[in-house]
Amino acid sequence: MAVSVKHAIGEHDVVAFIETIAKAESTGIWPTGTKGVVVSDFGDHKMIEIVGENGETLDMPIVPVDKLKFVTKHS
């Protein structure tokens, strides 16, 4: 029987949005599947940094944890 392992999401983990998320720094939305890194942990909410191709910050929305999918662990 397959065993599902649910990872707790911590700071510096890579995550993906499981639904659209409103941009914090401008109007518009981040599409489902957008990847980011947890840069601050508020418990049931996480601040997610979306990074550009040169490492610059594109946005840092604060997102409920139930709208995030764990991708890779770095915490």
Add this chain to the structure above:
Amino acid sequence: MSEDLDTSTAAAVGELLPRGARAFGVRRKLEKYALDITNEVGAPKACGFERILAITLDDIDYLEGAIYTGAVVVPVSEIRDNAPWGIKCTVIVPVRGRDEKSGRLVDVTTAWEIRSSDAPPRLVTAFPTS
């Protein structure tokens, strides 16, 4: 009114980071994220630090020191409300490159969260300006 009221609690653009001398979180942020080329999202930051400033994880002590110094000598350039979790302040820290990049002085954008009126700033992210 309390005589212990800290009049430096409010952040302001053009003023130093409140409680900058107590800033924390820089080393872990650099080690686990901004200088970590294995982090698929953070890798462009690590590549940027290496390409622009010749700074890699081997230089973490140097970059950590430069950022902590910036936290106490460079004024805040931007403040964002982070309610109900406090505020986020941007401080642009000039950092000199290493080795072949030692002739370059490049702005490194640092973002700090301050969760309450008496909390020290904690580093959220950092990246060099190309």
